[in-house]
Amino acid sequence: MQTDRSQQLFERARQRMPGGVNSPVRAFKSVGGEPFFVQRAEGACLFDVDGNRYIDYVGSWGPMIAGHNHPAVLEAVVRTARDGLSFGAPNALEVDMAETIARLVPSCQMVRMVNSGTEATLSAVRLARGATGRARIVKFEGCYHGHGDSFLVKAGSGALTFGEPDSPGVPKALADLTLTLPYNDFDAATALFDTAGDDIAGLIIEPVVGNANCLPPREGFLQHLRELCTRHGALLIFDEVMTGFRVALGGAQARYGVAPDLTTFGKIIGGGMPVGAYGGSRALMERVSPAGPVYQAGTLSGNPVAMAAGLAMLELVQAPGFHAALEAKVHALCDGLEAAAGAAGVPFSTQRVGGMFGLFFAPGPVDTHAGAVACDTAAFRRFFHAMLRQGIYLAPSAFEAGFMSSAHGEAEIDATIAAAETAFFAIRD
Numbered sequence: 001m002q003t004d005r006s007q008q009l010f011e012r013a014r015q016r017m018p019g020g021v022n023s024p025v026r027a028f029k030s031v032g033g034e035p036f037f038v039q040r041a042e043g044a045c046l047f048d049v050d051g052n053r054y055i056d057y058v059g060s061w062g063p064m065i066a067g068h069n070h071p072a073v074l075e076a077v078v079r080t081a082r083d084g085l086s087f088g089a090p091n092a093l094e095v096d097m098a099e100t101i102a103r104l105v106p107s108c109q110m111v112r113m114v115n116s117g118t119e120a121t122l123s124a125v126r127l128a129r130g131a132t133g134r135a136r137i138v139k140f141e142g143c144y145h146g147h148g149d150s151f152l153v154k155a156g157s158g159a160l161t162f163g164e165p166d167s168p169g170v171p172k173a174l175a176d177l178t179l180t181l182p183y184n185d186f187d188a189a190t191a192l193f194d195t196a197g198d199d200i201a202g203l204i205i206e207p208v209v210g211n212a213n214c215l216p217p218r219e220g221f222l223q224h225l226r227e228l229c230t231r232h233g234a235l236l237i238f239d240e241v242m243t244g245f246r247v248a249l250g251g252a253q254a255r256y257g258v259a260p261d262l263t264t265f266g267k268i269i270g271g272g273m274p275v276g277a278y279g280g281s282r283a284l285m286e287r288v289s290p291a292g293p294v295y296q297a298g299t300l301s302g303n304p305v306a307m308a309a310g311l312a313m314l315e316l317v318q319a320p321g322f323h324a325a326l327e328a329k330v331h332a333l334c335d336g337l338e339a340a341a342g343a344a345g346v347p348f349s350t351q352r353v354g355g356m357f358g359l360f361f362a363p364g365p366v367d368t369h370a371g372a373v374a375c376d377t378a379a380f381r382r383f384f385h386a387m388l389r390q391g392i393y394l395a396p397s398a399f400e401a402g403f404m405s406s407a408h409g410e411a412e413i414d415a416t417i418a419a420a421e422t423a424f425f426a427i428r429d
């Protein structure tokens, strides 16, 4: 595989950009080697600057659920851009977007648009603190909620102790306010709320974890968190930046039948443009400025071109049978990968939730962060590169979920499984 142009670009990039990238996981640090630079994307595929084609299971980390460069999304962007790129004043597409989200996700009676998932989560936490008058928040090991200070915190020596900064630059005083729990552990959550429940403003969770490989919630776990939050007057925040409109049309809250107080969105609602949002009941959202006192703002929020892209994408996911078809493809792929691993005698398992999936180099099922961490990451690294050499692009980390799109057809899935049959044998040596 020729990669000269990507190598030259990475060399230049490293001179002027930290690590040569604008977001860390792109640098291939956890799998080793160097990233390829993308020239263009179409349907299920990426094409790099050296002319190589890759079947893509990253999908820009989630937004490209209808495939890359979908003609309907492209057309909406081009049509809207002709009228101007940004107004800094209200436009009709923002109203259409808020109405569409409220219709598809009924717990969101009102919505505020922002520009990224990070902005959505940090704004939701501010609202939870503003609405409850409490300071502490709870998150889960392995969940990622963007790079806001309150989230870059790891557990202290126990869930009940103060959090520790997970990055230089995060003040200890702020980290103290973030408590961390193990995902899918009912008793740890109960114990934490028994002790600190009345100080907790909100609990934030990825209802299906997509940032520690892919971990589905155990039966009743989300309901348990709902009950704990209600009993203690804390707000339940579902971070549906990944799961929204993907694991079901109405997101994880529809799939598992649990309504959170606040929901954060990103990725799909922007159709590939920089967009995030948070929403909840009218009573809560009317506390946000200028309706209420909790301040939050954005020069580019509700940008017309971004709204047009997101609305076009949301139109596509509403096609009858869209999510069932996506899920069937995830099953076909994961069944094929498990069979290929079995034939090669490689310990391997998968998790599947709607249009997202996880690949684990361990016998399954894995549904805890500790289980994901215990997987054979060296085997994953070898597998990742063995697949990449055959033109299959998996997430360049053992701790990221995979994403299916409606543009992946039988041909792409069969080609992926065929490549895996070779790769699983190759990585044993």
Ligand code: PMP
Residues within 6 Å of the ligand: 061, 116, 117, 118, 119, 121, 144, 145, 146, 147, 206, 210, 211, 239, 240, 241, 242, 266, 267, 276
């Ligand atoms: N929440 C979740 C669940 C995410 O997966 C991500 C990003 N992958 C974020 C928040 C942050 O979103 P962004 O990168 O758009 O800031």
